[in-house]
Amino acid sequence: MIHSKHSPLSLPQTPAFRALWASQALLGFMGTLFLLFALALGARANVWLASMQNHVIFELPIETTNEKIDLSFSNVELKKLEQSIKKIDGLNNINGLSQDTIADRLDHWINNVKDLPLPLMVEAEASDDFKAKDALKTLRNDYPNIAIHEGREAMKDGLSQVLTLRLIAYFLVIVTILAGGAMSLTAAYWRLDVQKDVIDLLHSMGATKRYLITDLARSNFIQTLASAGTGLIIAIILLAIMWLLSGETRAQDIEILSQSHTLWALVIPFVLAIMAALATAVTIKMRYTAFIKRGE
Protein backbone atom coordinates (compact mmCIF):
# COMPACT_ATOMS: atom_id res chain seq x y z
CA MET A 1 0.00 0.00 0.00
CA ILE A 2 1.39 3.37 -1.02
CA HIS A 3 1.40 6.03 1.68
CA SER A 4 -1.41 8.50 0.94
CA LYS A 5 0.86 11.48 0.30
CA HIS A 6 2.55 9.53 -2.53
CA SER A 7 -0.61 7.85 -3.74
CA PRO A 8 -1.33 8.31 -7.44
CA LEU A 9 -4.99 7.75 -6.56
CA SER A 10 -5.33 10.68 -4.18
CA LEU A 11 -7.52 13.35 -5.75
CA PRO A 12 -5.82 16.41 -7.21
CA GLN A 13 -6.69 19.68 -5.40
CA THR A 14 -8.98 21.07 -8.07
CA PRO A 15 -11.96 23.43 -7.45
CA ALA A 16 -14.26 20.41 -7.96
CA PHE A 17 -12.40 18.55 -5.22
CA ARG A 18 -12.74 21.53 -2.86
CA ALA A 19 -16.47 21.74 -3.61
CA LEU A 20 -16.84 18.04 -2.78
CA TRP A 21 -14.86 18.57 0.42
CA ALA A 22 -17.03 21.53 1.47
CA SER A 23 -20.26 19.63 0.71
CA GLN A 24 -19.16 16.69 2.83
CA ALA A 25 -18.16 19.07 5.64
CA LEU A 26 -21.63 20.65 5.45
CA LEU A 27 -23.26 17.22 5.70
CA GLY A 28 -21.07 16.40 8.69
CA PHE A 29 -22.10 19.71 10.29
CA MET A 30 -25.84 19.19 9.67
CA GLY A 31 -25.76 15.52 10.64
CA THR A 32 -24.03 16.40 13.93
CA LEU A 33 -26.56 19.12 14.79
CA PHE A 34 -29.55 16.90 13.98
CA LEU A 35 -28.16 13.96 15.93
CA LEU A 36 -27.26 16.04 18.98
CA PHE A 37 -30.70 17.65 18.87
CA ALA A 38 -32.42 14.23 18.68
CA LEU A 39 -30.30 12.85 21.53
CA ALA A 40 -30.93 15.93 23.69
CA LEU A 41 -34.69 15.73 23.12
CA GLY A 42 -34.65 12.05 24.02
CA ALA A 43 -32.70 12.74 27.19
CA ARG A 44 -35.05 15.58 28.19
CA ALA A 45 -38.11 13.39 27.59
CA ASN A 46 -36.59 10.65 29.77
CA VAL A 47 -35.92 13.12 32.60
CA TRP A 48 -39.51 14.35 32.43
CA LEU A 49 -40.88 10.83 32.36
CA ALA A 50 -38.76 9.67 35.28
CA SER A 51 -39.75 12.61 37.46
CA MET A 52 -43.38 12.96 36.50
CA GLN A 53 -44.97 9.77 35.38
CA ASN A 54 -45.77 8.46 38.92
CA HIS A 55 -46.69 11.86 40.24
CA VAL A 56 -50.38 12.43 41.09
CA ILE A 57 -51.94 15.67 42.25
CA PHE A 58 -55.40 15.96 43.80
CA GLU A 59 -56.83 19.42 43.29
CA LEU A 60 -59.85 20.84 45.08
CA PRO A 61 -60.77 24.28 43.66
CA ILE A 62 -61.55 27.05 46.05
CA GLU A 63 -65.20 28.02 46.29
CA THR A 64 -66.03 31.63 45.59
CA THR A 65 -69.30 33.41 46.22
CA ASN A 66 -70.37 36.74 44.74
CA GLU A 67 -66.89 37.46 43.39
CA LYS A 68 -65.57 37.44 46.92
CA ILE A 69 -62.83 34.96 47.52
CA ASP A 70 -63.82 32.48 50.19
CA LEU A 71 -60.67 31.68 52.08
CA SER A 72 -62.38 29.29 54.41
CA PHE A 73 -60.18 26.43 53.37
CA SER A 74 -57.80 25.85 56.20
CA ASN A 75 -55.15 23.46 57.31
CA VAL A 76 -57.85 21.44 59.05
CA GLU A 77 -59.66 20.93 55.78
CA LEU A 78 -56.41 20.08 54.05
CA LYS A 79 -55.75 17.41 56.69
CA LYS A 80 -59.28 16.11 56.20
CA LEU A 81 -58.74 15.80 52.46
CA GLU A 82 -55.38 14.12 53.07
CA GLN A 83 -57.03 11.54 55.32
CA SER A 84 -59.64 10.77 52.66
CA ILE A 85 -56.92 10.29 50.05
CA LYS A 86 -54.91 7.98 52.34
CA LYS A 87 -57.81 5.54 52.22
CA ILE A 88 -57.33 5.07 48.46
CA ASP A 89 -55.28 2.06 47.31
CA GLY A 90 -52.05 2.41 45.38
CA LEU A 91 -50.79 5.75 46.74
CA ASN A 92 -47.61 6.48 48.71
CA ASN A 93 -45.91 9.56 50.14
CA ILE A 94 -49.17 11.51 50.36
CA ASN A 95 -48.43 15.12 51.14
CA GLY A 96 -50.76 18.07 51.44
CA LEU A 97 -49.37 21.30 50.01
CA SER A 98 -49.71 24.48 52.00
CA GLN A 99 -50.98 27.62 50.28
CA ASP A 100 -47.50 29.11 50.48
CA THR A 101 -45.95 26.06 48.78
CA ILE A 102 -48.50 26.22 45.98
CA ALA A 103 -47.92 29.94 45.57
CA ASP A 104 -44.13 29.36 45.37
CA ARG A 105 -44.56 26.66 42.72
CA LEU A 106 -46.78 28.83 40.59
CA ASP A 107 -44.76 31.97 41.05
CA HIS A 108 -42.65 31.28 37.90
CA TRP A 109 -45.75 30.97 35.78
CA ILE A 110 -48.34 33.40 37.13
CA ASN A 111 -47.92 37.00 38.31
CA ASN A 112 -49.39 38.07 41.69
CA VAL A 113 -50.23 34.47 42.46
CA LYS A 114 -50.90 35.17 46.11
CA ASP A 115 -53.89 37.38 45.19
CA LEU A 116 -55.56 34.52 43.38
CA PRO A 117 -57.84 31.85 44.83
CA LEU A 118 -55.50 28.94 45.19
CA PRO A 119 -56.89 25.42 45.34
CA LEU A 120 -56.21 22.79 47.97
CA MET A 121 -53.65 20.42 46.64
CA VAL A 122 -52.38 17.05 47.79
CA GLU A 123 -49.58 15.28 45.95
CA ALA A 124 -48.77 11.59 46.04
CA GLU A 125 -46.75 8.89 44.30
CA ALA A 126 -48.87 6.37 42.44
CA SER A 127 -48.03 2.70 42.19
CA ASP A 128 -49.27 0.42 39.41
CA ASP A 129 -52.36 -0.46 41.55
CA PHE A 130 -53.62 3.11 41.50
CA LYS A 131 -56.75 3.63 39.37
CA ALA A 132 -57.53 7.32 38.91
CA LYS A 133 -61.11 6.68 37.78
CA ASP A 134 -61.96 4.65 40.90
CA ALA A 135 -60.28 7.18 43.18
CA LEU A 136 -62.22 10.02 41.60
CA LYS A 137 -65.49 8.15 42.02
CA THR A 138 -64.78 7.56 45.73
CA LEU A 139 -63.61 11.11 46.51
CA ARG A 140 -66.46 12.84 44.68
CA ASN A 141 -68.88 11.53 47.27
CA ASP A 142 -67.38 14.08 49.70
CA TYR A 143 -65.72 16.50 47.28
CA PRO A 144 -67.80 16.87 44.11
CA ASN A 145 -65.36 19.37 42.51
CA ILE A 146 -62.17 17.46 43.10
CA ALA A 147 -59.90 16.73 40.14
CA ILE A 148 -57.00 14.32 39.76
CA HIS A 149 -53.93 15.19 37.65
CA GLU A 150 -51.72 12.28 36.76
CA GLY A 151 -48.16 13.17 35.74
CA ARG A 152 -48.37 10.75 32.82
CA GLU A 153 -51.56 12.33 31.57
CA ALA A 154 -50.35 15.88 32.14
CA MET A 155 -47.16 15.13 30.22
CA LYS A 156 -48.92 13.30 27.42
CA ASP A 157 -49.21 16.15 24.94
CA GLY A 158 -45.85 17.73 25.71
CA LEU A 159 -44.12 14.39 25.65
CA SER A 160 -45.79 13.47 22.41
CA GLN A 161 -44.56 16.72 20.85
CA VAL A 162 -41.03 16.17 22.12
CA LEU A 163 -40.98 12.60 20.82
CA THR A 164 -42.31 13.77 17.44
CA LEU A 165 -39.57 16.40 17.27
CA ARG A 166 -37.04 13.74 18.18
CA LEU A 167 -38.37 11.49 15.42
CA ILE A 168 -38.09 14.33 12.92
CA ALA A 169 -34.53 15.00 14.07
CA TYR A 170 -33.60 11.33 13.61
CA PHE A 171 -35.30 11.35 10.23
CA LEU A 172 -33.16 14.37 9.26
CA VAL A 173 -30.07 12.49 10.45
CA ILE A 174 -31.02 9.61 8.14
CA VAL A 175 -31.72 12.00 5.27
CA THR A 176 -28.32 13.61 5.83
CA ILE A 177 -26.62 10.21 5.78
CA LEU A 178 -28.52 9.17 2.65
CA ALA A 179 -27.56 12.47 1.01
CA GLY A 180 -23.98 11.66 2.01
CA GLY A 181 -24.36 8.23 0.41
CA ALA A 182 -25.72 9.71 -2.82
CA MET A 183 -22.90 12.24 -2.83
CA SER A 184 -20.33 9.50 -2.25
CA LEU A 185 -21.71 7.49 -5.15
CA THR A 186 -21.56 10.52 -7.43
CA ALA A 187 -18.07 11.29 -6.16
CA ALA A 188 -16.99 7.69 -6.83
CA TYR A 189 -18.18 7.92 -10.46
CA TRP A 190 -16.57 11.32 -10.84
CA ARG A 191 -13.40 9.97 -9.30
CA LEU A 192 -13.28 7.07 -11.75
CA ASP A 193 -13.77 9.48 -14.60
CA VAL A 194 -11.08 11.88 -13.37
CA GLN A 195 -8.63 9.11 -12.56
CA LYS A 196 -9.28 6.58 -15.31
CA ASP A 197 -5.90 7.28 -16.93
CA VAL A 198 -4.11 6.76 -13.62
CA ILE A 199 -6.10 3.59 -12.97
CA ASP A 200 -5.25 2.36 -16.46
CA LEU A 201 -1.59 3.20 -15.88
CA LEU A 202 -1.47 1.35 -12.54
CA HIS A 203 -3.29 -1.57 -14.14
CA SER A 204 -0.68 -1.75 -16.90
CA MET A 205 2.04 -1.68 -14.24
CA GLY A 206 0.54 -4.77 -12.63
CA ALA A 207 -1.68 -3.32 -9.92
CA THR A 208 -4.37 -5.87 -9.11
CA LYS A 209 -8.09 -5.14 -9.05
CA ARG A 210 -8.08 -5.64 -5.28
CA TYR A 211 -5.24 -3.14 -4.89
CA LEU A 212 -7.07 -0.53 -6.96
CA ILE A 213 -10.34 -1.03 -5.08
CA THR A 214 -8.66 -0.96 -1.67
CA ASP A 215 -6.54 2.08 -2.42
CA LEU A 216 -9.36 4.11 -3.95
CA ALA A 217 -11.80 3.16 -1.18
CA ARG A 218 -9.20 3.97 1.48
CA SER A 219 -8.43 7.30 -0.15
CA ASN A 220 -12.16 8.16 -0.28
CA PHE A 221 -12.64 7.03 3.33
CA ILE A 222 -9.84 9.25 4.64
CA GLN A 223 -10.94 12.25 2.59
CA THR A 224 -14.60 11.94 3.66
CA LEU A 225 -13.64 11.36 7.29
CA ALA A 226 -11.52 14.51 7.24
CA SER A 227 -14.19 16.68 5.59
CA ALA A 228 -17.18 15.36 7.60
CA GLY A 229 -15.04 15.45 10.76
CA THR A 230 -14.34 19.12 10.11
CA GLY A 231 -18.12 19.68 9.87
CA LEU A 232 -18.55 17.91 13.22
CA ILE A 233 -15.88 20.02 14.92
CA ILE A 234 -17.43 23.24 13.57
CA ALA A 235 -20.88 22.11 14.82
CA ILE A 236 -19.54 21.34 18.30
CA ILE A 237 -17.64 24.65 18.49
CA LEU A 238 -20.77 26.51 17.39
CA LEU A 239 -22.91 24.77 20.02
CA ALA A 240 -20.31 25.41 22.70
CA ILE A 241 -20.29 29.11 21.85
CA MET A 242 -24.11 29.20 21.92
CA TRP A 243 -24.04 27.41 25.25
CA LEU A 244 -21.61 29.93 26.72
CA LEU A 245 -23.56 32.89 25.41
CA SER A 246 -27.00 31.64 26.40
CA GLY A 247 -26.69 31.53 30.17
CA GLU A 248 -29.75 33.67 30.78
CA THR A 249 -31.96 31.80 28.35
CA ARG A 250 -31.25 28.55 30.19
CA ALA A 251 -30.16 26.83 26.96
CA GLN A 252 -27.92 24.63 29.11
CA ASP A 253 -31.04 22.75 30.12
CA ILE A 254 -31.23 21.27 26.63
CA GLU A 255 -28.20 19.13 27.55
CA ILE A 256 -27.20 19.17 23.88
CA LEU A 257 -23.48 19.05 24.57
CA SER A 258 -23.26 16.30 27.14
CA GLN A 259 -20.19 14.09 26.88
CA SER A 260 -22.08 10.97 25.82
CA HIS A 261 -24.02 12.89 23.16
CA THR A 262 -20.83 14.36 21.73
CA LEU A 263 -19.30 10.89 21.58
CA TRP A 264 -22.35 9.62 19.72
CA ALA A 265 -22.00 12.51 17.25
CA LEU A 266 -18.62 11.05 16.23
CA VAL A 267 -20.65 8.35 14.50
CA ILE A 268 -21.69 10.84 11.79
CA PRO A 269 -18.31 11.35 10.05
CA PHE A 270 -17.50 7.65 10.41
CA VAL A 271 -20.82 6.58 8.87
CA LEU A 272 -20.33 9.06 6.02
CA ALA A 273 -16.75 7.87 5.47
CA ILE A 274 -17.72 4.19 5.53
CA MET A 275 -20.49 4.91 3.03
CA ALA A 276 -18.00 6.75 0.80
CA ALA A 277 -15.56 3.82 0.93
CA LEU A 278 -18.30 1.28 0.18
CA ALA A 279 -19.73 3.37 -2.66
CA THR A 280 -16.25 3.64 -4.17
CA ALA A 281 -15.55 -0.08 -3.81
CA VAL A 282 -18.89 -1.08 -5.34
CA THR A 283 -18.60 1.46 -8.17
CA ILE A 284 -15.11 0.33 -9.10
CA LYS A 285 -16.11 -3.31 -8.93
CA MET A 286 -19.03 -2.65 -11.26
CA ARG A 287 -17.16 -0.32 -13.63
CA TYR A 288 -13.84 -2.18 -13.64
CA THR A 289 -14.64 -3.97 -16.90
CA ALA A 290 -15.37 -0.74 -18.72
CA PHE A 291 -12.10 0.81 -17.63
CA ILE A 292 -9.36 -1.74 -17.54
CA LYS A 293 -10.49 -5.25 -18.31
CA ARG A 294 -9.81 -5.09 -22.05
CA GLY A 295 -6.70 -7.22 -21.70
CA GLU A 296 -8.23 -9.97 -19.53
Place this chain on the structure above:
Amino acid sequence: MKKTLVEFDHVGLRYNASGEALSDITFRLDEGSFHFLTGPSGSGKTSLMNLISLRLKPTRGIVKLFDEIVQTKDVDDLAGFRRKIGMVFQDFRLVEHLSAFDNVALPLRLRGDNEKSVKSDVRELMQWVGLGDHMDQRPETLSGGQKQRVAIARAVIDRPKLLLADEPTGNLDDVIGERLLLLFEQLNKLGTTIVIATHSQHLLDRFPHPRLNISRGTLINSGVMSS
Protein backbone atom coordinates in the same frame (compact mmCIF):
# COMPACT_ATOMS: atom_id res chain seq x y z
CA MET B 1 19.44 -22.52 -26.08
CA LYS B 2 17.79 -19.21 -25.26
CA LYS B 3 14.41 -19.14 -23.59
CA THR B 4 11.51 -17.67 -25.56
CA LEU B 5 10.08 -14.65 -23.77
CA VAL B 6 7.36 -13.56 -26.19
CA GLU B 7 5.63 -15.81 -28.69
CA PHE B 8 2.72 -14.86 -30.98
CA ASP B 9 1.05 -17.54 -33.04
CA HIS B 10 -1.36 -16.35 -35.76
CA VAL B 11 -2.61 -13.58 -33.55
CA GLY B 12 -5.32 -11.24 -34.76
CA LEU B 13 -6.81 -8.13 -33.18
CA ARG B 14 -10.11 -6.58 -34.13
CA TYR B 15 -11.39 -3.35 -32.53
CA ASN B 16 -14.76 -3.38 -34.28
CA ALA B 17 -16.60 -5.04 -37.15
CA SER B 18 -14.72 -3.11 -39.83
CA GLY B 19 -11.75 -5.48 -40.04
CA GLU B 20 -8.62 -6.63 -38.21
CA ALA B 21 -6.16 -4.02 -36.98
CA LEU B 22 -3.59 -6.80 -36.73
CA SER B 23 -3.77 -10.07 -38.59
CA ASP B 24 -1.81 -13.29 -38.53
CA ILE B 25 0.98 -11.96 -36.35
CA THR B 26 3.47 -14.74 -35.73
CA PHE B 27 6.88 -14.18 -34.15
CA ARG B 28 9.10 -15.14 -31.22
CA LEU B 29 11.41 -12.99 -29.13
CA ASP B 30 14.17 -14.66 -27.17
CA GLU B 31 15.06 -13.65 -23.66
CA GLY B 32 17.70 -10.94 -23.67
CA SER B 33 17.02 -9.82 -27.25
CA PHE B 34 16.79 -6.18 -28.42
CA HIS B 35 14.42 -5.29 -31.23
CA PHE B 36 13.13 -2.26 -33.00
CA LEU B 37 9.52 -2.32 -34.12
CA THR B 38 9.21 -0.21 -37.24
CA GLY B 39 6.52 0.70 -39.68
CA PRO B 40 4.61 3.72 -40.93
CA SER B 41 2.07 5.58 -38.81
CA GLY B 42 -1.15 3.62 -38.41
CA SER B 43 0.50 0.35 -39.36
CA GLY B 44 -0.33 -1.26 -35.98
CA LYS B 45 2.85 -0.72 -33.93
CA THR B 46 0.99 0.62 -30.88
CA SER B 47 -1.66 -2.14 -31.12
CA LEU B 48 1.07 -4.77 -31.20
CA MET B 49 2.79 -3.15 -28.21
CA ASN B 50 -0.52 -3.16 -26.34
CA LEU B 51 -0.99 -6.86 -27.09
CA ILE B 52 2.52 -7.70 -25.84
CA SER B 53 2.00 -5.61 -22.71
CA LEU B 54 -1.36 -7.33 -22.04
CA ARG B 55 -3.25 -4.05 -22.25
CA LEU B 56 -5.34 -5.62 -25.03
CA LYS B 57 -6.65 -9.12 -25.53
CA PRO B 58 -6.22 -10.74 -28.95
CA THR B 59 -9.36 -11.73 -30.83
CA ARG B 60 -7.67 -14.83 -32.23
CA GLY B 61 -4.43 -16.79 -32.05
CA ILE B 62 -2.20 -17.63 -29.11
CA VAL B 63 -0.01 -15.27 -27.12
CA LYS B 64 2.70 -16.72 -24.90
CA LEU B 65 4.66 -14.60 -22.45
CA PHE B 66 7.43 -15.93 -20.25
CA ASP B 67 6.67 -19.37 -21.74
CA GLU B 68 3.03 -19.38 -20.64
CA ILE B 69 -0.14 -18.94 -22.64
CA VAL B 70 -1.65 -15.75 -21.32
CA GLN B 71 -5.23 -16.42 -22.47
CA THR B 72 -5.56 -19.19 -19.89
CA LYS B 73 -4.40 -17.04 -16.99
CA ASP B 74 -6.66 -15.43 -14.41
CA VAL B 75 -6.75 -11.73 -13.58
CA ASP B 76 -4.21 -11.91 -10.74
CA ASP B 77 -1.75 -13.94 -12.84
CA LEU B 78 -1.99 -11.36 -15.61
CA ALA B 79 -1.26 -8.60 -13.08
CA GLY B 80 1.84 -10.60 -12.11
CA PHE B 81 2.90 -10.77 -15.78
CA ARG B 82 2.41 -7.04 -16.19
CA ARG B 83 4.71 -6.38 -13.25
CA LYS B 84 7.51 -8.00 -15.24
CA ILE B 85 6.94 -5.64 -18.16
CA GLY B 86 8.11 -2.04 -18.27
CA MET B 87 6.24 0.24 -20.63
CA VAL B 88 7.19 3.64 -22.01
CA PHE B 89 4.14 5.28 -23.52
CA GLN B 90 4.15 7.60 -26.48
CA ASP B 91 2.13 10.16 -24.47
CA PHE B 92 4.25 9.66 -21.30
CA ARG B 93 1.26 8.86 -19.02
CA LEU B 94 2.73 10.70 -16.04
CA VAL B 95 0.56 11.24 -12.97
CA GLU B 96 0.10 15.01 -13.02
CA HIS B 97 -0.37 15.57 -9.28
CA LEU B 98 2.76 13.63 -8.30
CA SER B 99 6.31 14.96 -8.49
CA ALA B 100 8.76 13.58 -11.05
CA PHE B 101 10.38 11.65 -8.17
CA ASP B 102 7.07 10.08 -7.10
CA ASN B 103 6.22 9.18 -10.68
CA VAL B 104 9.49 7.31 -11.07
CA ALA B 105 9.07 5.68 -7.65
CA LEU B 106 5.60 4.36 -8.50
CA PRO B 107 6.56 0.81 -9.64
CA LEU B 108 8.82 0.34 -6.59
CA ARG B 109 6.10 1.50 -4.20
CA LEU B 110 3.54 -0.69 -5.96
CA ARG B 111 5.95 -3.57 -5.40
CA GLY B 112 6.12 -2.67 -1.70
CA ASP B 113 9.82 -1.65 -1.49
CA ASN B 114 10.88 0.18 1.64
CA GLU B 115 11.07 3.95 1.36
CA LYS B 116 14.82 4.11 2.04
CA SER B 117 15.71 1.93 -0.92
CA VAL B 118 13.07 3.67 -3.06
CA LYS B 119 14.74 7.03 -2.38
CA SER B 120 18.26 5.87 -3.18
CA ASP B 121 17.25 3.93 -6.32
CA VAL B 122 15.10 6.73 -7.71
CA ARG B 123 17.70 9.44 -7.00
CA GLU B 124 20.43 7.43 -8.68
CA LEU B 125 18.38 6.78 -11.80
CA MET B 126 17.10 10.35 -12.03
CA GLN B 127 20.66 11.64 -11.84
CA TRP B 128 21.57 9.24 -14.61
CA VAL B 129 18.82 10.44 -16.95
CA GLY B 130 19.78 14.06 -16.25
CA LEU B 131 16.83 14.96 -14.03
CA GLY B 132 18.68 15.24 -10.72
CA ASP B 133 17.67 18.89 -10.38
CA HIS B 134 14.02 18.33 -11.32
CA MET B 135 13.01 15.59 -8.92
CA ASP B 136 10.46 17.68 -6.98
CA GLN B 137 8.86 19.25 -10.03
CA ARG B 138 5.38 18.30 -11.20
CA PRO B 139 5.12 17.02 -14.79
CA GLU B 140 3.30 20.18 -15.91
CA THR B 141 6.46 22.19 -15.24
CA LEU B 142 8.73 19.85 -17.21
CA SER B 143 9.56 20.08 -20.91
CA GLY B 144 8.46 17.32 -23.31
CA GLY B 145 11.94 15.82 -23.29
CA GLN B 146 12.11 15.86 -19.50
CA LYS B 147 8.69 14.19 -19.25
CA GLN B 148 9.88 11.51 -21.66
CA ARG B 149 12.92 10.86 -19.48
CA VAL B 150 10.72 10.60 -16.38
CA ALA B 151 8.52 8.08 -18.24
CA ILE B 152 11.57 6.06 -19.26
CA ALA B 153 13.03 6.15 -15.76
CA ARG B 154 9.69 4.92 -14.38
CA ALA B 155 9.63 2.04 -16.88
CA VAL B 156 13.13 0.81 -16.08
CA ILE B 157 13.36 1.53 -12.33
CA ASP B 158 12.35 -1.98 -11.25
CA ARG B 159 14.49 -3.78 -13.88
CA PRO B 160 11.68 -5.35 -15.86
CA LYS B 161 12.25 -8.60 -17.76
CA LEU B 162 10.67 -7.08 -20.82
CA LEU B 163 10.79 -3.40 -21.69
CA LEU B 164 8.44 -2.01 -24.32
CA ALA B 165 8.89 1.55 -25.51
CA ASP B 166 6.56 3.30 -27.91
CA GLU B 167 8.48 6.10 -29.66
CA PRO B 168 10.59 6.74 -26.56
CA THR B 169 12.84 9.31 -28.17
CA GLY B 170 10.13 11.15 -30.09
CA ASN B 171 10.47 14.30 -27.97
CA LEU B 172 14.20 14.18 -27.36
CA ASP B 173 17.14 15.63 -29.23
CA ASP B 174 19.56 13.17 -30.81
CA VAL B 175 22.16 13.42 -28.03
CA ILE B 176 19.67 12.64 -25.23
CA GLY B 177 17.97 10.06 -27.47
CA GLU B 178 21.25 8.24 -27.99
CA ARG B 179 22.00 8.44 -24.28
CA LEU B 180 18.69 6.80 -23.48
CA LEU B 181 19.27 4.11 -26.10
CA LEU B 182 22.60 3.45 -24.36
CA LEU B 183 20.65 3.04 -21.11
CA PHE B 184 18.36 0.55 -22.85
CA GLU B 185 21.41 -1.32 -24.14
CA GLN B 186 22.88 -1.46 -20.63
CA LEU B 187 19.60 -2.87 -19.33
CA ASN B 188 19.62 -5.32 -22.21
CA LYS B 189 23.11 -6.45 -21.21
CA LEU B 190 21.75 -7.07 -17.72
CA GLY B 191 19.17 -9.42 -19.23
CA THR B 192 16.16 -7.24 -20.02
CA THR B 193 14.48 -8.03 -23.31
CA ILE B 194 13.75 -4.80 -25.17
CA VAL B 195 11.32 -3.84 -27.92
CA ILE B 196 11.32 -0.25 -29.11
CA ALA B 197 8.77 1.08 -31.57
CA THR B 198 10.37 3.96 -33.45
CA HIS B 199 10.30 6.05 -36.60
CA SER B 200 13.76 7.46 -36.02
CA GLN B 201 16.05 6.49 -38.89
CA HIS B 202 18.92 8.04 -36.97
CA LEU B 203 18.46 5.56 -34.12
CA LEU B 204 17.92 2.65 -36.50
CA ASP B 205 21.20 3.50 -38.24
CA ARG B 206 23.10 4.24 -35.03
CA PHE B 207 21.96 1.12 -33.16
CA PRO B 208 21.92 -1.87 -35.50
CA HIS B 209 19.48 -4.18 -33.72
CA PRO B 210 17.10 -6.58 -35.50
CA ARG B 211 13.79 -5.13 -36.61
CA LEU B 212 10.19 -6.23 -36.65
CA ASN B 213 8.66 -4.47 -39.61
CA ILE B 214 4.94 -4.04 -39.59
CA SER B 215 2.76 -2.77 -42.40
CA ARG B 216 -1.04 -2.55 -42.54
CA GLY B 217 -1.40 -4.75 -39.51
CA THR B 218 0.82 -7.54 -40.74
CA LEU B 219 4.42 -8.37 -39.87
CA ILE B 220 6.62 -8.30 -42.93
CA ASN B 221 9.48 -10.24 -41.38
CA SER B 222 7.86 -12.69 -39.01
CA GLY B 223 9.37 -15.77 -37.42
CA VAL B 224 12.06 -16.23 -34.78
CA MET B 225 13.72 -12.99 -33.83
CA SER B 226 16.82 -12.97 -31.75
CA SER B 227 19.69 -10.61 -31.38
